[in-house]
Amino acid sequence: MTTSERPQKISVYGAGSWGTALALQLARNGLDVLLWGFDPKHIEACDKARENTAYLPGIPFPDNLRCTDSIDDLVQHSDDQLIVIPSHGFRDLLKQLKPKLNKSHTIVWATKGLEVGSGKLLHEVLIEELGDEIDYGLVSGPTFATEVAKGLPSAMTAAASTVALAERTAAAFQGGNYRVYTSDDVLGVELGGAVKNVLAIAAGISDGLGFGANARAAIITRGLAEIMRLADKMGAQNETIMGLSGVGDLVLTCTDNQSRNRRLGLALGEGKNIDVAIAEIGQAVEGAKTSHSIHLLADRAGVEMPISACVHKVIYENMAPEDAVKELLARELKPEF
Ligand SMILES: NC(=O)C1=CN([C@@H]2O[C@H](COP(=O)(O)OP(=O)(O)OC[C@H]3O[C@@H](n4cnc5c(N)ncnc54)[C@H](OP(=O)(O)O)[C@@H]3O)[C@@H](O)[C@H]2O)C=CC1
Numbered sequence: 001m002t003t004s005e006r007p008q009k010i011s012v013y014g015a016g017s018w019g020t021a022l023a024l025q026l027a028r029n030g031l032d033v034l035l036w037g038f039d040p041k042h043i044e045a046c047d048k049a050r051e052n053t054a055y056l057p058g059i060p061f062p063d064n065l066r067c068t069d070s071i072d073d074l075v076q077h078s079d080d081q082l083i084v085i086p087s088h089g090f091r092d093l094l095k096q097l098k099p100k101l102n103k104s105h106t107i108v109w110a111t112k113g114l115e116v117g118s119g120k121l122l123h124e125v126l127i128e129e130l131g132d133e134i135d136y137g138l139v140s141g142p143t144f145a146t147e148v149a150k151g152l153p154s155a156m157t158a159a160a161s162t163v164a165l166a167e168r169t170a171a172a173f174q175g176g177n178y179r180v181y182t183s184d185d186v187l188g189v190e191l192g193g194a195v196k197n198v199l200a201i202a203a204g205i206s207d208g209l210g211f212g213a214n215a216r217a218a219i220i221t222r223g224l225a226e227i228m229r230l231a232d233k234m235g236a237q238n239e240t241i242m243g244l245s246g247v248g249d250l251v252l253t254c255t256d257n258q259s260r261n262r263r264l265g266l267a268l269g270e271g272k273n274i275d276v277a278i279a280e281i282g283q284a285v286e287g288a289k290t291s292h293s294i295h296l297l298a299d300r301a302g303v304e305m306p307i308s309a310c311v312h313k314v315i316y317e318n319m320a321p322e323d324a325v326k327e328l329l330a331r332e333l334k335p336e337f
């Protein structure tokens with residue numbers, strides 16, 4: 001059974017920018033952190049340099065943050081397993097973990113997205129792979145990796161299938177300049193974090209086309225209405241969407257160029273080819289694939305999400321960004337709510 005006490009050890013999967021930033025925060029809180037990376041050469045380089053030169057240069061690893069390329073090491077190191085890899089690798093990692101886990105393990109993820117191809121929520125993927133007896137949860141909020149890694153003030157939400165795991169997760173992260181709120185609304189936290197990436201692309205497209213602050217504010221507000229419609233239809237809590245993992249993260253990523261999703265939108269609005277733009281960003285841009293997953297999810301739920309649908313058309317149907325804007329502005333007159 002999970003207790004709500006702060007764990008002493010934790011295993012972190014994903015040595016990209018976010019996995020490393022969270023590992024640093026956990027280590028600063030005194031946890032014994034073991035960090036795993038997908039690419040053995042990269043994790044070896046991190047271990048040798050005692051920093052993640054590729055993703056977060058100049059931020060040294062404390063002694064209680066150690067690296068490994070062995071999943072077995074992580075499973076044995078701690079009951080608390082934290083997954084911070086892009087959504088396209090989520091199911092595969094769970095498949096690898098399944099035969100190694102025992103009843104005391106819990107899984108928390110910090111991945112933002114849906115399963116690529118199926119549009120399934122990550123908690124659905126987790127239950128399909130590991131069954132419904134394991135305690136699970138996620139952390140999400142307006143948190144750029146670099147700022148968290150530098151120890152700048154930040155806040156996020158920890159939602160879990162049990163109150164004890166939400167509290168245990170929050171206790172693991174909370175400390176110094178980091179504040180964490182708990183929630184029992186896993187679905188709402190997942191939806192906010194996934195859809196905001198698509199909307200950040202939309203905001204970037206608008207700015208890349210040279211539109212102004214009015215257009216950006218309209219995208220954020222009407223985008224929020226899209227998340228709320230979907231969340232409401234799927235049974236999430238409205239307040240969650242108004243919280244850190246919803247409106248908080250939406251505003252952050254739609255307005256600041258640290259967001260890779262926003263930067264992809266900027267490049268598309270400026271007329272750049274999508275593959276070139278993603279290669280230049282050189283890190284995970286979840287919103288591109290999530291736009292397709294949201295398209296599937298919204299269809300299944302019977303919910304209209306016009307801004308997200310336009311991002312999908314720009315990315316998957318070659319629609320010109322200018323035409324996407326025309327399509328949005330030509331929609332029929334209707335009440336705001
Ligand atoms: N960065 C941020 O500020 C935040 C990110 N997130 C979320 O965190 C998740 C991870 O993103 P982030 O760390 O930023 O991305 P990065 O691009 O910085 O790093 C991704 C890491 O995952 C590795 N990777 C790639 N494919 C796989 C796979 N199939 N299985 C396992 N590992 C893989 C990459 O390895 P390699 O280097 O070898 O390609 C790299 O180490 C995303 O869902 C993102 O939305 C959430 C909040 C904030």
Ligand SMILES: O=C(CO)COP(=O)(O)O
Nearest residue numbers: 141142143144259260261
């Ligand atoms: O989720 C994030 C901040 O909360 C990071 O956003 P990007 O993935 O767009 O960089």
